[in-house]
Amino acid sequence: MGGGSSSSASSNATTTSNTDKRLVVSDSGIGLSADSSTINLTMTDAGAVKGALDVVRGGNDALAANYENLLVGTGQAFSGILSLAEKAMAGGFDSLEQSQGNVAALVDTAQSKGTLDNRTITILGVSAAVAVAAFAMRK
Amino acid sequence: MENLQQKTLTIEPAGKGAWYPAAEKFLAEAMQADPLAGVEQLRRLCQNGEAMLYIIKHDSYMVAAFVLRVEQKAGGAEGVIVAAGGSLPGVNLMRATLGSIEKLFKGCDSIRVHVTRKGLMRQFARAGYAAREVVFTKAV
Numbered sequence: 702m703g704g705g706s707s708s709s710a711s712s713n714a715t716t717t718s719n720t721d722k723r724l725v726v727s728d729s730g731i732g733l734s735a736d737s738s739t740i741n742l743t744m745t746d747a748g749a750v751k752g753a754l755d756v757v758r759g760g761n762d763a764l765a766a767n768y769e770n771l772l773v774g775t776g777q778a779f780s781g782i783l784s785l786a787e788k789a790m791a792g793g794f795d796s797l798e799q800s801q802g803n804v805a806a807l808v809d810t811a812q813s814k815g816t817l818d819n820r821t822i823t824i825l826g827v828s829a830a831v832a833v834a835a836f837a838m839r840k
Numbered sequence: 841m842e843n844l845q846q847k848t849l850t851i852e853p854a855g856k857g858a859w860y861p862a863a864e865k866f867l868a869e870a871m872q873a874d875p876l877a878g879v880e881q882l883r884r885l886c887q888n889g890e891a892m893l894y895i896i897k898h899d900s901y902m903v904a905a906f907v908l909r910v911e912q913k914a915g916g917a918e919g920v921i922v923a924a925g926g927s928l929p930g931v932n933l934m935r936a937t938l939g940s941i942e943k944l945f946k947g948c949d950s951i952r953v954h955v956t957r958k959g960l961m962r963q964f965a966r967a968g969y970a971a972r973e974v975v976f977t978k979a980v
Contacts, residue, residue, distance in 0.1 A: 734853075740848070741846065
C-alpha cells in the first residue's frame with residue numbers, strides 16, 4: 702500500500718468473499734461498491750522461514766566453496782570422459798574397450814567424490830534457494 | 841507444512857459521506873508524496889461524496905485504509921485509487937488486496953493510480969498496470 706512498508710511475499714493462498722451487494726454513487730451503474738470483502742490469507746510462518754534462510758545464509762560461504770569445487774571436479778571428470786571417448790573412437794574397438802574401462806573408473810571416481818551423485822543436485826538446490834531469498838529481500 | 845498461518849483481512853466501506861479519523865494515520869503516510877494535498881483534502885472529498893473511504897481490518901483491528909473515487913469522462917469512467925496506506929507484518933497488503941480493491945469499481949473502463957515508490961511501480965506493473973504519462977515538476 703502506498704506509504705506503508707510491506708516486505709513479505711509468503712502468502713500462498715487467497716480466497717475472497719463479498720457480502721452486502723449495494724452500489725453507491727450513480728444511477729448508471731458506474732461508481733464504487735459498498736461491498737464488504739473478506740480476504741483469507743494462508744501463509745507460512747515468516748519467522749520460521751527467515752530462521753531457516755539465516756541458517757542457509759550462514760553456511761553460504763562454505764556451500765559456495767563446495768559448489769565451486771564440485772563444478773571444477775565435475776568439469777574435470779567430464780573433460781576426461783570426453784577426451785577418452787575421442788581417443789577411443791580414433792583408436793578402434795580394441796582401445797575402445799580399454800577406454801570404456803577408464804571411463805568407468807573415472808565415473809566411479811567422480812561418484813566417490815560426490816560430484817555426480819544426488820549431493821550435487823541438493824547443493825544446487827540450496828544455492829537456488831539462497832538466490833530466491835536475496836531477490837525477496839530486495840523488494 | 842507445519843508453519844502455516846491463517847490471516848483474515850476484511851475490507852469495509854466507511855459509507856457515503858463518512859470519514860474515520862482513525863484512518864488518517866494510514867493515509868497521511870501515503871499523502872506525504874503529494875505536495876499539493878493532504879489528509880484534510882481526502883476527508884473533504886469523502887465527506888462531500890466525491891470519494892469513498894475504505895478500511896482494511898485484521899482481527900477487528902484497522903491495519904490499512906484507502907480512498908477511491910470515480911472520474912466520469914467523455915470516453916468512459918475511470919476509477920482512481922486516490923490514496924492507500926497501511927501495513928501488516930508478514931503480509932504484502934498491496935498484493936493481497938489489490939484484486940479486491942479493483943472489484944470495488946463498478947462500470948469503469950480503467951483504473952488509475954499515482955505512484956511514487958519504485959517498489960510499488962514494479963508491483964503495479966506486475967498487476968497489469970502501465971504508465972500512461974510521466975509527471976515532471978520543478979520548484980520555482
